[in-house]
Amino acid sequence: MNKHQNRFKSSENFMLSEHQCQGERYGTCKCGGAVKMDERLATIEQKIRDRVGKPLTKTSGYRCWEHNASIKGASPISQHVAGTASDISVEGTGLTVDQLAEIAKECGAVRIGKYPNNGFVHTSCEEQIKVNGDVAADTWTIL
Numbered sequence: 001m002n003k004h005q006n007r008f009k010s011s012e013n014f015m016l017s018e019h020q021c022q023g024e025r026y027g028t029c030k031c032g033g034a035v036k037m038d039e040r041l042a043t044i045e046q047k048i049r050d051r052v053g054k055p056l057t058k059t060s061g062y063r064c065w066e067h068n069a070s071i072k073g074a075s076p077i078s079q080h081v082a083g084t085a086s087d088i089s090v091e092g093t094g095l096t097v098d099q100l101a102e103i104a105k106e107c108g109a110v111r112i113g114k115y116p117n118n119g120f121v122h123t124s125c126e127e128q129i130k131v132n133g134d135v136a137a138d139t140w141t142i143l
């Protein structure tokens with residue numbers, strides 16, 4: 001990937017590159033940092049950032065299907081594959097997972113997963129992915 005790719009803001013405090021697939025780092029895919037991000041998610045993330053008032057770390061944004069498949073327990077139709085979810089770490093925020101989840105809810109996230117053991121909150125702008133042939137195939141396209 002060239003050095004200019006994805007190196008721009010998806011919102012005030014986030015770079016699009018923070019959302020790209022991290023599979024290459026773990027040797028689980030060769031997508032080259034593909035990224036897909038829902039505009040509504042970018043808006044929600046920024047609202048959360050404004051409320052927290054501190055830098056936030058995304059532990060997972062977009063995942064290509066290959067990287068997603070390597071993650072134990074991840075759904076094959078994960079919202080991460082659809083570009084509609086971010087996992088946001090509580091690290092450095094001084095918040096608990098419950099508190100960050102509450103903020104995410106107030107900021108418009110409609111599907112929220114709490115992972116207290118791993119210290120992050122799954123935040124999504126979409127309630128669920130529609131599962132029918134076409135939509136699922138589209139979701140799994142590697143860009």
Ligand SMILES: [Zn+2]
Nearest residue numbers: 021029031064
């Ligand atoms: Zn990938």
Ligand SMILES: [Zn+2]
Nearest residue numbers: 085086087122
């Ligand atoms: Zn997640």
